[in-house]
Amino acid sequence: MVTYLRLWVVTTLLLFWNISYAKTTCTTATEYQPELCRVKLPQIVSVDIEENGTTSKADNEKSNCSKFKLTVIGVRRYFSRALEIKNAEDAQHTLDWLPCYASGTMRFADNRKIHWTIYQSQTGKLVLDNKKEIFFYCPDCKFAPFLY
Amino acid sequence: MLLILKNGRIIDSKIKNAISPIIEHDDMVKVSGIIVHQTGGSTANSSLSSYKNKGANGAHFLIDKDGTIYQTASIYKQTWHVGKLKSRCVLEKRCSKAETERNKTYNPSKENEREQKKSPPDRFPSNKDSIGIELVGETDKDDNYVAVTHEQNKSLKWLIEQLELTLFIPFTEVFRHPTVSRKNPTEANTAQW
Numbered sequence: 001m002v003t004y005l006r007l008w009v010v011t012t013l014l015l016f017w018n019i020s021y022a023k024t025t026c027t028t029a030t031e032y033q034p035e036l037c038r039v040k041l042p043q044i045v046s047v048d049i050e051e052n053g054t055t056s057k058a059d060n061e062k063s064n065c066s067k068f069k070l071t072v073i074g075v076r077r078y079f080s081r082a083l084e085i086k087n088a089e090d091a092q093h094t095l096d097w098l099p100c101y102a103s104g105t106m107r108f109a110d111n112r113k114i115h116w117t118i119y120q121s122q123t124g125k126l127v128l129d130n131k132k133e134i135f136f137y138c139p140d141c142k143f144a145p146f147l148y
Numbered sequence: 149m150l151l152i153l154k155n156g157r158i159i160d161s162k163i164k165n166a167i168s169p170i171i172e173h174d175d176m177v178k179v180s181g182i183i184v185h186q187t188g189g190s191t192a193n194s195s196l197s198s199y200k201n202k203g204a205n206g207a208h209f210l211i212d213k214d215g216t217i218y219q220t221a222s223i224y225k226q227t228w229h230v231g232k233l234k235s236r237c238v239l240e241k242r243c244s245k246a247e248t249e250r251n252k253t254y255n256p257s258k259e260n261e262r263e264q265k266k267s268p269p270d271r272f273p274s275n276k277d278s279i280g281i282e283l284v285g286e287t288d289k290d291d292n293y294v295a296v297t298h299e300q301n302k303s304l305k306w307l308i309e310q311l312e313l314t315l316f317i318p319f320t321e322v323f324r325h326p327t328v329s330r331k332n333p334t335e336a337n338t339a340q341w
Contacts, residue, residue: 035203
């Protein structure tokens with residue numbers, strides 16, 4: 001009887017811990033920020049920067065983006081802090097868009113080569129081999145050259 | 149004129165009901181304007197199914213590429229479709245000296261806070277007092293939104309006219325999303341009404 005009781009207590013505690021953990025891995029959506037979830041990316045082995053300080057072709061004002069220059073350390077720092085936007089269409093409702101971006105490729109420890117893009121507005125994306133896109137926002141990336 | 153039920157649902161043969169309470173927030177007491185968007189996705193289904201996810205955001209209407217109009221939220225409820233407001237006086241070149249000075253520092257959150265304290269038409273319509281219309285449309289590899297289809301523009305024109313008439317919205321208070329907040333400037337730039 002005591003063993004069963006112990007088992008019940010342990011199971012209940014584990015269940016509670018799991019639910020709490022699941023809850024804390026995603027933020028609650030607000031008026032100005034979509035639901036964001038912590039995602040564990042594989043270890044980044046190498047980063048190549050192909051475009052830096054580049055202006056989006058969608059920008060009809062042809063903004064000067066020369067001040068938005070990311071370093072390899074900056075890219076690593078971004079993806080170590082960035083959170084996944086759970087519902088990509090939400091991003092365009094709530095988050096700001098800025099025309100400056102950097103992009104390139106990175107290699108993960110599992111040998112996958114992924115294309116990345118990071119915008120000055122702290123948003124970013126990874127394009128996987130199967131063309132699937134994962135969108136990110138990094139509210140904690142309050143460092144140069146990001147605008148916030 | 150549109151027939152609107154007490155719960156904010158419109159009864160019209162041209163509008164399909166796809167209301168998703170998940171994207172609805174507080175009551176919308178007054179409608180000051182209309183904001184026209186593009187979804188970023190290529191199908192109506194992807195938007196409609198996303199509106200059922202916990203924490204999802206959307207607007208009040210969705211117009212498919214073939215011109216089908218869906219009502220996705222009660223018009224008496226706010227939806228979070230606008231984002232942080234840009235300063236309207238900048239666009240209209242009528243800012244006071246003090247405001248011009250404040251706007252020199254890039255801080256979209258503070259700028260939005262200042263705008264929210266104003267009333268339309270001194271500020272752009274916000275989540276609090278605007279109807280959002282989404283047009284299904286994705287972006288290409290260069291971030292450009294695809295052109296709005298002829299059928300979408302026809303439906304958009306009809307819907308805006310009806311909303312203006314029914315809710316007494318001035319025609320000057322209908323905007324493309326990138327006009328009112330910092331968004332990809334190609335979003336809805338081929339929308340016509």
